[in-house]
Amino acid sequence: MLKIYNTLTRKTEEFQTLEPNLVKMYVCGVTVYNDAHVGHAMSAIVFDIIRRYLEYRGYKVKHVMNYTDVDDKIINRAKQLNEDPLKLSARYIADYAADLKSLNVLPATSNPQVSTTMPLIIQFIEGLIQKRHAYAASNGDVYFSVTSDDDYGRLSGRKLDDMQAGARIEVDEAKTHPMDFALWKAAKEGEISWDSPWGKGRPGWHIECSAMNLAELGEQIDIHGGGNDLIFPHHENEIAQSECYTGKDFSHYWIHNGMLQLGGEKMSKSLGNIISIKEFLSKRSSDIMRMLVLNGTYRAPLLFNDDTLDAAEKNVERLKSALKPASASASGLATDAFSVLDSTRVTAQTNFTEAMDSDFNTAGAVAALFELVKAINTARDNGATNAQLEPVQKVFRELAGVLGLKLEDKKGSSEDEAQVEALIAERTQARKDKNWKRSDEIRDQLKELGVTIEDSKDGTTWKWG
Template structure:
């Protein structure tokens, strides 16, 4: 498998340090608010990576942490009249609820920062002993950025350029404006722990270094997160970990691209901040997960409701084809009509191409393209009056079940019973569009009556009226059925 390594800025052949085993750490949430669509993208991307690596036979140990002590958590606790611990637990619970709905697997190891204070203190002590960090009179501990010559190797930033114009703020006790906090002296009303430098709490960056070292052998095979974490968080993780331990921290760095909303950066100030729960008020969770997989993970993805509608339509087409294929398999008689030789070959090619796309830096967008290619091939067979009855078509439809199971195992979509999904989708669209089903049923009943009376002009007028309401009517041998446009 080829993985784009953010450290080398190129694709590299992925080879675990220990053959057959993968240690993977991904930065989790700071638990102070509901998860937004950016959190959803990162979670889904690395969920698919874990799924695919396991699909290839690798033994993956996956860790994803929770930051449960932080300035933002403290601020939220003061606003809500809660303790920091209560706030963190509240939003960790909502994280699980949201991720379960998106079919994101639980991590094997889910460390919390507050459970690793001793490890963080020990790491700070190592850095101080080696001259890489220093304690201030007030009880803060800072990392000496100048003491780590490779600082900037992940982000590509030049330390001299960063230092230009940087100043130490009045009252700060930093030796250098670029030095960053490893430990913060306690302030009134904040959670704190006893340390060699007095009461205090950890800085953000030291948390992941301590937690990953505690639970996994270093270097980690893969460390992941959003692009926004490259600097300063991941850059600082590298500096403090490698300075303390004198060995490489991570072998492959992976970062997912940003999520925009209507072509703008998502932010509360712009009023375009979308939580997962906001989106799932109008769409099924599988639609959101599918949408997030339609772009390569390193590319930016633009969230719009139009793009969600398109994702919904695409997913609907796939499930409709799977439903039709399942119905067709119930046929009792099959002919000996042979399929064209290229049909089975194309089926095999599309299956291989699906795997090859994921082998190429987890290209889910290309993989989904091959899913659609397979569905188009199946539809082609089922639309041909002769080929749909062929026993060879039955064999391919039976193989399709295996492909769908693989797609679900790896991508985490297409795993529901088609009829159940399509029913839920219809109900979801009815709610989102505010359709009055009582009115629809009344119009359909009237249409049935006027058709029986051969008043086809009125029947056509009712069809137009239903279309104006966003309803599509199809006449079948068993009667009219309707769906939401």
């Protein structure tokens, strides 16, 4: 039985879908105006793992991830670059999609955008006004009235009275209540805008997600996700809008990932302590980023530094060791040794599922993978044949795949590989001649080419990296 921690109730609850075997999951995407960073990668990977696991458990998953392509920051940046805002955002949408692909994040089932959801957004706002949950203000903006929603604050656990005390923002006088938030913003001179019953303007940040949810998944969804920095105000406001509009409970489960920490602080655009996904991937593999996430708890802060990354890299290498074939001289495993291997295949699978079932305990799931690694490697050392190893390796690969790990070795060009093979042939001869000096020279040379070699009774194997 899968259990999920639900931010809404602050409890771990049994997972039950609205419709049998179907999961409707909406995850807040990014605002596209510059390069995405590894904090975004963490979030994307967390929900990719959740999606992959739900599918592994037999659910069909409708996974929606939006792109915010209409926004103040996009407009400002477009102005700086003297570029059309929608062209700018289109560029970064393509860019982010490419980042996700290189991180081995499965594409969402759909990726709605604000700019193409405009009629529904306007219809949504009109509905809220009709139901007296929103009002058109004197300045041309439309605001959501927080006092019209009795439940306002239930996700973040805040009370309107508490919030006013700490509010430092200058309150727009057009608002009835200081916490009222914009559903529609009147266009300033020269800004990109859309026609609406309230004049030219564009949507506020929160309404887009309510509208896109409705368009893509309907009035009620199973899972709504995002970073925990979105709990307030974004998700709080989304709930308010959607539930006031439909009169129904919006999302059953709310899942929030913790923040990636760089030097003890959250990595964020406004703090400027950013490492972009591209920058990361130029130095380390996507598996390393993913392993970093897997080693931690998705809800907790994730430490991103050389130590944690080095450990993640070692973990990935260790996992890969299980995929090596039997040694050439393998003579087969004795019956009792084989039954040990085979029973580990079963128990590891069970442990994996139990870990993932308890609120996506990926660290526990990885531990189950390491059980398999040890069993496979021990079996290989004891002479297991490929026929004996492969069924276990197949399970291992499948489970690693559920976590989205590729476990691929780096590849070089065929010319480079030919060169490496030639050097290794020469070294093999040198070793036969017991010319250790030459043999070690070649090893050093290969190392400089980025090749690691391993000698065994059956010959020399090598890999990039």
